[in-house]
Amino acid sequence: MLDNLTIVLFHPKFPENVGSAARACANMGCPNLVVVSPRNWDMGRAGALATPKGEDILRSMRVVDDLPTALAGFQHVYGTTARTGGWRKGLWTPSRAASEMVAQMQGASRVAVVFGPEDRGLTNEETEICGRLLTIPTSPEASSLNLAQAVLVVLYECFKHSVENPEAEDAPAPTPVTSNLATHEEMELLFANLKDTLAAIDYLKDENTDYWMLPVRRFLQRAPFRRSEFNMLMGICRQVKWVADKASRSDG
Template identity: 55%
Template sequence: MLDELAVVLFRPKFPENVGSAARACLNMGVDKLILVAPQNFDLDKARPLATAHAKHVLEGARIVDTLPEALEGFTAVFGTTARTGGWRKGIMSPSTLAGVIDERLRSGGRVAIVFGPEDKGLTNEETSLCSGLMTIPTSREGTSLNLAQAVVVVLYECFKKALDKPFTPGGPPEERPTTVQEQEALFANLQESLLAIDFLKDDNPDYWMLPVRRFFSKINLKRNEFNLLMGVCRQIQWFVRAHGPKGTQDR
């Protein structure tokens, strides 16, 4: 049911947490585990926490150096955060996120959930690669969750949602969803186009692009729609080059 869902652990500090996360993955039907630059990683320390049942998940984990490398080929990426406010808006609960992931998976997408380091979590730069963010509500007396606890809470909601309606093949083929790399290419093209027509402020365009990114995070953008928007961007940029930026025509 969750064959195209992956858990990404970004710079995990303790191998024991990696082992426990692998066990959580197995419990909830997820067999794709990706480790990004794990610190002090030791399989011998991780195996006992994974147990013999999840040994194959742990030993089959893909280890990469960077987060963009880990996210290659995914059509949607969701990050976890304990911090809110500022750039971090529109944050979902685990149950809300599970509904979004369920929709993306049923439409043929490949989804990754990114968990940050135990001590710091994900930075703004790292969350900028995510289609959306999720936080796990806790009591004020204890806001910090163990990494494996966080993984099992989120995956439980995804597993439960997947049980609501079995995945059934058939029906007309859908256009495939866009990958994260294609989405980033579109955002870069949109930003260039919106700057060209003075829609974005040029003092901090990355910040002013955040509402645009949040808007697109609500859409399961397909490849044909991606091609359409890229074409619109090319036409905008051609027009500005041919006729000058906004405001110069009447000078």
């Protein structure tokens, strides 16, 4: 049902939450789970909460050392946050994002949803690399959700939309297009190159350049980039930096 969706748990603290997340994946038809550098890892404690249906997902999950490795190969990355304001602007609810995510999956794109550690969530730097941020509305008096609860809510909205959307079941299999889209790691390379380019022409402020780059990131992440478009912008960056460097040498 949600074969092109992957749940990414970043640095989870409790094995039981990983097991419960695996169970949520099984409940909602999402077979893909990636765990980044889990703390206090214990397969037995995780398996006790996974139940028999979630055990297969738990056994097949990928365990990696860092977030860039976990997100390699995805075309769309969503991050989750309970905090708002500052860097965390333009937040979507899971119900609003579900239609976009399901459409992306139906187009054969690979989609990842990142959940942060139970005790602190994702940092500003970690949310920065996510194309869109999701937040789950809760009562102000009890805004903190258990990690597995949050996973279940997001998966439920995606599952519900895929069931309610006739195209999810009745449409023919989509023609794979993932090879034509820039991957997450390629977009990160583009953003780093663009940051250097804007710094070279004195567009960016000297302090907190990542913060000033955030609107540029969000603007470019509104629509997926084809690889030809990625190559074009990389070429523009190279040419602009060459001109800036030439002008700097002339002034010197």
